[in-house]
Amino acid sequence: MRPFARWALLALVVGGLWVIGSQSIPAAPAAPPASPVTPAPQTAASDSCIDCHRNLGGRLAAPALRIADDIHVKRGFSCSACHGGDPKAPGIEAMDPKKGFVGKPKPAQLPGLCGSCHSNPEVMRKFNPKIPTDEVARFLTSVHGQKLARGDTRVATCISCHGVHPILAVSDSKSPVFPTNVPATCARCHADAQYMKPYGIATTQYADYRASIHADALLKRGSKQAPACNDCHGNHGAVPPGVSSVANVCAQCHSSQRDLFVRSPHKAAYQAMGLPQCTVCHSNHRIVQPSDAMVGATAPAVCIQCHTETSKGGTAAKTIRTALEDLKSSMASASEVVARAENAGMDMTDAKLPLSDAQTQLILARNLVHSLSLREVQTAATEGVGLSQRAADLGRAGLAEIDFRRRGLVFALAVLLVLALGLYLKVRSLSA
Amino acid sequence: MTLGSRRVTRRSLADYLLGAGLAALAGTVLYPLIRYLIPPQVKEVSASSIVAAKVGDVQPNSGKVFLFGSKPAILVHTSQDTYKAFSAVCTHLACTVQYRGDFGHIWCACHDGHYDPLSGQVLAGPPPRPLAEFGVTVKGNDIVVTRTA
Amino acid sequence: MSLGTWLEDRLKWRAADDFLRHKSVPINRHWYVYYFGGITLFLFIIQVVTGLLLLMYYRPTAEAAHESVRFIMAKVPFGWLVRSIHSWAANLMVFWVFAHMFGSFFVRAYRRPRELTWMSGALLLFLTVGFGFTGYLLPWNTLAYFATKVGTEIVGAVPGVGHFLLVLLRGGEDVTQATLSRFFGIHVAILPALMGIILALHLFLVQLHGMSRADERGPGRAYAFVPQFVLREAIVWVITIGVLAALAVLLPWPVGEKADPLAPAPAGIKPEWYFVFMFQTLKLIPSHVLGIEGERLGILGFTLAALVLLAVPMLDRGDQKTRARRIALMIGVFAVLYMAGMTIFGYLVP
Numbered sequence: 001m002r003p004f005a006r007w008a009l010l011a012l013v014v015g016g017l018w019v020i021g022s023q024s025i026p027a028a029p030a031a032p033p034a035s036p037v038t039p040a041p042q043t044a045a046s047d048s049c050i051d052c053h054r055n056l057g058g059r060l061a062a063p064a065l066r067i068a069d070d071i072h073v074k075r076g077f078s079c080s081a082c083h084g085g086d087p088k089a090p091g092i093e094a095m096d097p098k099k100g101f102v103g104k105p106k107p108a109q110l111p112g113l114c115g116s117c118h119s120n121p122e123v124m125r126k127f128n129p130k131i132p133t134d135e136v137a138r139f140l141t142s143v144h145g146q147k148l149a150r151g152d153t154r155v156a157t158c159i160s161c162h163g164v165h166p167i168l169a170v171s172d173s174k175s176p177v178f179p180t181n182v183p184a185t186c187a188r189c190h191a192d193a194q195y196m197k198p199y200g201i202a203t204t205q206y207a208d209y210r211a212s213i214h215a216d217a218l219l220k221r222g223s224k225q226a227p228a229c230n231d232c233h234g235n236h237g238a239v240p241p242g243v244s245s246v247a248n249v250c251a252q253c254h255s256s257q258r259d260l261f262v263r264s265p266h267k268a269a270y271q272a273m274g275l276p277q278c279t280v281c282h283s284n285h286r287i288v289q290p291s292d293a294m295v296g297a298t299a300p301a302v303c304i305q306c307h308t309e310t311s312k313g314g315t316a317a318k319t320i321r322t323a324l325e326d327l328k329s330s331m332a333s334a335s336e337v338v339a340r341a342e343n344a345g346m347d348m349t350d351a352k353l354p355l356s357d358a359q360t361q362l363i364l365a366r367n368l369v370h371s372l373s374l375r376e377v378q379t380a381a382t383e384g385v386g387l388s389q390r391a392a393d394l395g396r397a398g399l400a401e402i403d404f405r406r407r408g409l410v411f412a413l414a415v416l417l418v419l420a421l422g423l424y425l426k427v428r429s430l431s432a
Numbered sequence: 433m434t435l436g437s438r439r440v441t442r443r444s445l446a447d448y449l450l451g452a453g454l455a456a457l458a459g460t461v462l463y464p465l466i467r468y469l470i471p472p473q474v475k476e477v478s479a480s481s482i483v484a485a486k487v488g489d490v491q492p493n494s495g496k497v498f499l500f501g502s503k504p505a506i507l508v509h510t511s512q513d514t515y516k517a518f519s520a521v522c523t524h525l526a527c528t529v530q531y532r533g534d535f536g537h538i539w540c541a542c543h544d545g546h547y548d549p550l551s552g553q554v555l556a557g558p559p560p561r562p563l564a565e566f567g568v569t570v571k572g573n574d575i576v577v578t579r580t581a
Numbered sequence: 582m583s584l585g586t587w588l589e590d591r592l593k594w595r596a597a598d599d600f601l602r603h604k605s606v607p608i609n610r611h612w613y614v615y616y617f618g619g620i621t622l623f624l625f626i627i628q629v630v631t632g633l634l635l636l637m638y639y640r641p642t643a644e645a646a647h648e649s650v651r652f653i654m655a656k657v658p659f660g661w662l663v664r665s666i667h668s669w670a671a672n673l674m675v676f677w678v679f680a681h682m683f684g685s686f687f688v689r690a691y692r693r694p695r696e697l698t699w700m701s702g703a704l705l706l707f708l709t710v711g712f713g714f715t716g717y718l719l720p721w722n723t724l725a726y727f728a729t730k731v732g733t734e735i736v737g738a739v740p741g742v743g744h745f746l747l748v749l750l751r752g753g754e755d756v757t758q759a760t761l762s763r764f765f766g767i768h769v770a771i772l773p774a775l776m777g778i779i780l781a782l783h784l785f786l787v788q789l790h791g792m793s794r795a796d797e798r799g800p801g802r803a804y805a806f807v808p809q810f811v812l813r814e815a816i817v818w819v820i821t822i823g824v825l826a827a828l829a830v831l832l833p834w835p836v837g838e839k840a841d842p843l844a845p846a847p848a849g850i851k852p853e854w855y856f857v858f859m860f861q862t863l864k865l866i867p868s869h870v871l872g873i874e875g876e877r878l879g880i881l882g883f884t885l886a887a888l889v890l891l892a893v894p895m896l897d898r899g900d901q902k903t904r905a906r907r908i909a910l911m912i913g914v915f916a917v918l919y920m921a922g923m924t925i926f927g928y929l930v931p
Contacts, residue, residue, distance in 0.1 A: 005904070225560070255557065256544030345833035347655035349502050360527040363542045405661075409830040412460050416823045419453025423816045425446035430809060457822075464659035468634060474656045479648050 047087045048094050049079040063165035070166030075127055082113060108148055110157040111136045138237035145237075154195070161185055180218055182228035183209055205229075208285035225253070243270075246277040246284075254278075260370035280305070292328070295369055296321040319374055323381040324365055330385045331358050334392035341398030351394040358387040481578040484517065487570065495531025495538065495549070500577060504528045505566060506538060507577060508549045515570065517577040518552045518563040529563070538563065600788060604806035607794040611688050615792060617681035619814045623821055624674035625780070628712075631667035632769065639719070641765040643758040646721035647839040654836055665829035671713055673825070675855045678709045679920075686893065686913050689906070690793040696894035698786040701779050703891045708776050710855065715768040717853055721761060722837030727846045728853065729764075730756045735863065738876045739884075756842070851927065858923035859883055861930075886916075 053064040067073055078087040084100030086093070095101045105113050115136035117123045124131050139145040144155040159167070161177050168175035176185040187206035189195055196203050209215050209229070217226035232249050233240060241249045247267075251258030261267060261277065270277055276284070281294065281302040294302045297314035301321070307313035335355060342348040361384030368376045479501045490496050490509040497506050497520050504520040508531055518538065520529050527542035537555060538547040545557030552563035567578040588594050606615055638657055640649040653660035682702065685691065691699035718729045733756065737747035752759030794801060804810060852860050859879075866875035889896070897909040 005908070225558075253558065254543075256542075259544065345661075345835070347651060347836065349651070349655075353499070353502060353504075356526060357528060360542065363525055363527055367542060405830045409826055412826050413823055415453060415456040415460050416819050416826075418449055419457055420816050420819045422446055422449030422451075422453045423812055423819065426450055427809070427812045427816070429446050430812070431804070464662055465634070467658040468660060468663055469637065470658070472656050472658060480644050 047078045048090050049083075049085070049087050052091070052094075066166050068166075069168060069172075071169040071172075072167060081117075107153045107157050108151075110159060111139055111145070111148070114158045135236040138234070142234070142236060142238045154198075156189065160189075177230075179224055179228050180222065182230055183215065183219070186229045205285045208283070212285060212287045213289045214287055227253070241276075243274055243276040246279055250278045256367060257370045260368065264370065264372040266372060290366075292321065292324050292366070295324065316372065316374055320369060320372075320377050323374075323378050324362070324369075327358070327362055327365060327381040327384045327388070330388040330392075331355065331362065334358070334388040334395065337392050337395030337399070339395075341395045341402070344399070344402050346398035346401060348395065348398060351391040351398075354387040354391040354394075358384045358391070360384075361387065479579070481576055483574045484568075484577040485575045487573050487575060490515075490575075493533045493536065497528060497530065498577075500566070500579075505577065506531065507568070507575065508538065510549055511536065512550075515568045515575055516549055516552075517566040517568045518547070519566070520563075522559055523554075523561040523563065524557070524559040602805070602807045604788055604791045605803040606792045606806055606810040608802040608804060609794060611684075614684035614688055615810075616814060616817050617677060617684045618787070620817060620821060621674060621677045621681050622780075622784075623818045624670050624677060625709075625776070627670045627825070628667060628674060629773070631663050631670065634663045635667060636769065641719070641761055643721060643761055643840075646719060646761060647836070650720045651836050654833070661833055662829050665832075665834045666825050668834035669825055669828045669832075671716060672854070673821075675709055675713050678706050679855075682706055682890075683913065683917060687910070688793070689897070689909075691894040691897075692793070693894075693898065695786070695790050695793055698783060698790065699894050700891055701783040701786065703887075703893075704779050705776065705783060706890075707887070708772055708779065712768060712772050712776075713853060713855060715764040715772065718756075718761060718764045719768065720837065721840050723840050723844070723847060724837055724850070726756060726840035726842065727850045729760065730846070731850060731860075732852050732856065733760075735860075735876070735880065738874070739880050740877050854924060854928075857927035858920045861923045861927035 050064045050067055053060055055061070063079075067079075072081060079085070080087045080100070082105070084097075084102045085095050086099040088094075089096070089099070095103075118131075119133050119136045121133045124133050139158075140149065144157070147155045148157065162168075162170075163176050170177050172178060173180070175181065183206060191203050191206035193203045210219075214226045214228075217223040218228055230238070231252070247258045247261055257278075267277075269275075270280065282290065293300055295317055297303060297307065297309040297318040301317065303313065303317040307317060309318075334351075338348045338351045338355065341351075361380050365377050365380035365384065368380055371377075482498070482500055484498050484500075484505070484507045485496055490507060492509050492513055493511045495506050495508040497504050499505070500519075506518055506520040506529060508516045508518070510516060521527075522529050522540040522542065522545055524540065524543060524545055527540050529538050529540045529545075529547065531537075531549065532539040535546065536549065538549050538552075539545070540547075540557070540559065543558050545559040546555040547553065547559070547563050548555050552565050554560075554562055565580070567580045569576045569578065635653065638649055638653050638660065640646060650664065653664050655661075657663075685699070685702065714729075714732060718725045733747055733750050736750060737743045739746060748754065750760070750763070751757070752763045851857055862882075863876055863879040866879045868875045870878050893909070897903075897905045
């Protein structure tokens with residue numbers, strides 16, 4: 001080979017290897033500049049309480065450190081609004097009892113202290129026209145309020161839940177009473193077995209709640225639609241709901257189930273037996289995603305708590321469960337046929353509609369379980385089965401069409417074979 | 433080889449196969465071709481607009497569920513004598529909604545969700561989002577529902 | 582008076598008949614190459630017929646295109662057959678046009694006096710690929726939409742006129758209804774017109790010069806075009822019909838999902854297989870080479886390759902085993918290996 005050609009070939013090979021070998025690795029993106037820490041806004045007017053305490057260090061400085069985040073300070077109040085005294089006076093004279101200084105309020109004094117503004121609509125409407133002004137009144141009806149009135153200082157008071165120094169707005173995500181923080185706030189006492197010993201109530205609620213679907217929605221998925229402790233127990237008037245009002249508490253969200261329940265035989269039965277309605281089957285704190293396994297006459301169904309397998313109730317439960325299972329299996333087999341047809345290339349969009357309508361019927365049927373009416377559940381389930389069968393028919397039609405096409409192909413190939421044979425013989429005869 | 437009294441030559445067998453093959457091929461091609469050209473009975477559904485009903489089919493304060501594309505939709509004749517159309521797929525768990533004249537709301541039977549028939553907004557119950565709205569035009573005697581962009 | 586005489590009087594058809602019959606096809610060790618062109622032509626005829634049939638039901642609007650294809654596949658009697666054959670034959674035609682090109686290349690059929698045959702053939706290859714590119718968008722499904730987006734984006738990287746070409750192709754800045762209208766017009770009108778003219782020229786030239794022989798040493802054995810070769814070619818065409826029918830029934834072409842321009846591009850989006858070698862090359866070129874943008878260099882490279890393809894007869898003349906011939910052979914082998922290798926590579930790497 002001529003030298004030029006040899007060099008050209010070498011260049012080609014080297015160039016090719018270089019192109020393939022040197023894949024550019026994209027440069028790592030530059031790290032974003034660190035955002036500067038925004039300092040808390042300074043209080044406008046000088047407040048000697050804050051100025052002094054900030055420099056005292058240790059336990060005495062703690063209240064002043066983040067007080068600028070306090071909702072009251074943000075609205076222009078000073079320490080004296082709660083503690084009395086004179087914020088303009090320098091030094092220790094600010095803490096003069098003659099100027100109203102009360103020091104650290106006792107727990108029993110707190111509802112009255114906070115209520116001095118928060119129960120006064122004239123005052124509160126200047127800051128927030130919509131804010132309720134009956135919290136203190138509600139608090140006094142609660143177990144916490146009643147115990148506090150009888151001298152128990154271990155119970156929750158305003159600052160136990162709302163925090164203090166600073167008291168953050170409820171809408172602030174760092175506030176202990178922001179919806180996603182509420183369970184942990186209540187748990188500070190209610191999950192502490194040692195602390196709750198004198199009261200003799202369970203301390204498993206927080207752990208149970210954490211395992212529930214409500215906690216999953218609120219704490220994991222951040223859905224504000226899901227309840228925290230206060231949504232069922234009340235905010236300030238916290239009391240466990242009475243056994244005959246549990247359904248109404250749940251009905252704040254689950255209204256259709258409540259409506260079905262109250263016209264079912266269970267309503268009167270539970271009332272007579274003093275059973276707490278929804279929680280009998282669904283539990284009160286450890287409320288998990290319901291499943292069809294909850295319905296039936298054998299474990300793990302919830303019906304067996306009261307009904308034996310051969311009783312009227314047990315038989316009804318079994319039949320209701322059978323209706324649901326029949327619908328599900330009919331939907332599953334229809335989906336399987338439709339999927340097979342689709343995988344073989346048939347267009348199954350027409351079959352999707354009856355399948356999704358069947359799903360609607362399943363959801364309806366499951367909800368209707370709360371009515372305990374076999375007739376209603378079976379009506380919904382039967383309609384669902386009919387829809388599944390329509391989808392399955394479409395799927396089978398698709399499979400039949402595929403069979404037809406394959407048979408057509410065999411026929412066409414046979415024709416082509418005959419033709420090819422004829423051509424071949426013709427070619428042979430012509431070249432002979 | 434002999435077939436009857438005539439001597440069948442290789443040549444005429446070739447011609448016979450050729451002729452038969454060509455004829456069969458012609459048939460195999462022409463039959464699907466002609467069937468293809470004849471317009472199918474099934475109406476081609478437009479995905480973007482459909483005549484949902486005729487004027488007079490749907491009384492005031494009532495509704496009608498119809499198929500739009502591949503999903504259900506609902507036409508509402510409101511008590512203010514206007515026509516509104518929405519997707520009938522509930523935004524909670526995809527059940528098909530209906531119109532309830534006693535509430536004057538679009539309602540989902542599955543978990544008691546209520547929607548406003550004038551805007552599709554959620555009024556009560558678990559649905560997280562409003563119903564998607566479609567455009568409605570009355571052309572002569574036809575009520576035409578269209579997918580808005 | 583016979584029909585033949587009647588036609589001869591009015592159309593003078595015997596001259597044409599003789600012209601068709603005079604050709605002979607050589608019998609040598611490269612006998613199979615002589616069929617490649619016919620297969621490509623047959624596939625084109627099938628495309629025209631199935632394409633015309635599809636035109637009866639297809640609607641070229643962004644709103645209705647996908648639904649109309651779904652309608653053809655699901656509701657029109659034998660619509661599935663027409664459409665699947667059209668899609669499969671399109672892919673087979675692209676394969677065979679490349680095979681025909683390489684086959685003709687390796688037997689050096691482009692030598693004098695067949696230079697124009699080769700060049701018109703190269704143009705036909707570009708037109709075929711153009712058919713594939715424009716046709717692919719027409720079902721308006723997700724894959725088609727994003728493949729078109731990526732493909733036209735690459736056109737936009739051509740130095741100088743790139744953006745102008747991109748806007749021209751897309752009918753605007755983005756892939757929209759305007760793009761679909763353009764691609765449809767190009768696919769069913771402009772390209773068929775161009776193809777028709779150049780194909781007629783190509784076939785005329787093939788008939789005029791007859792089939793070339795690889796080693797032009799003496800007369801050698803041959804058989805008549807009509808009927809010997811034509812009958813053999815008919816067998817090949819019958820096999821092609823069989824293959825297409827089997828593919829259409831056993832592997833129907835999917836409809837896909839309607840394109841949603843607002844959705845993000847699906848991961849691992851690739852153009853159609855016959856573009857993958859180019860796509861993969863562009864992916865591998867470093868972002869900057871000697872100060873030039875890598876993508877531009879790639880496009881320049883492929884443009885150069887296309888020009889070389891057109892100019893092959895000018896680069897390798899002569900009958901003997903010249904150096905030019907050996908270089909041509911090496912380049913040809915390299916091209917086949919490169920294209921095949923890059924295509925495989927493009928599919929192995931996600």
